[in-house]
Amino acid sequence: MNLYAVILVRGRVNASRRIKDALDSLRLTRVNHCSLVDESGKGMLQVCKDYVTWGAIDAETLAKLIEKRGMLSGDKPVDAEVLKKGGFESTVEFANALLAGKAKLDAFGMKKIFRLHPPRGGYKKVKLAYPRGALGFRKDGINELIRSMM
Template identity: 50%
Template sequence: MYLVIRVRGTTGVIQGIASTLEMLRLNRINHAVLVEENPSYKGMLQKAKDYITWGEIDAETLTEIIEKRGRLVGGARISEEYLAENTDYSSFEELANALLNGELKAQDINMKPVFRLHPPRKGYEGIRHSIKEGGSLGYRGEDINSLAKRMA
């Protein structure tokens, strides 16, 4: 499971890339979504690589993001009481593990698929360059967890 975060804004985006970002539900800067690791999503990520960053998320980071930034349809926060009453999961850890293993999707429990994150503490490394050049864009692997924790 990948966590994808939009880093750059909308000014001057080519139409094909803009539609790809829209299909990924990344409409604004600092929005994040979870996507599966399959060839179609990998192609979309490669197409939009100059505007996003992504990597493999671990259960601990996903738990923190759901707890702090997860919202239900309608804007209410997700609570452990809600999870116990309306789902088969009693804690954020169980929900995060189920999402990572592909046992359920966010929409199954009435959760919004987009996480609206804060800008990262201490800022991005450079929003016009790739990770390989010392910037923030592109595939970052396990390092996405440290960025997501700075943004939660």
């Protein structure tokens, strides 16, 4: 099962109702927010392709994302104790379970959104598609982008 990381690149101000509904379903309300979506959400990604970028996330990047930017309800950071309560020894083990479909983010109260910084060096262009710009499907390039935003 592929898990896609989706990042909102452009604001939603003048977007159509259909695009705003798709972004709401993806839980993307602010620029530089990241959400994890499985393959069944590809249709919504195509609807809002002019506002988001997405790609397949790998286990190493997902583990770092959970470690650095993962939050529990009440804005508490994710730590080793929380993962041990869920039966995982480390964030790498939890990330592998997420990618395999054996675990879910909301299993022990984790928020489904990761609030990221703007990328170091900035986006290339926010109105053009990848690789000339920042929008659309970027395969494995999403991992580099996420690492530059943590």
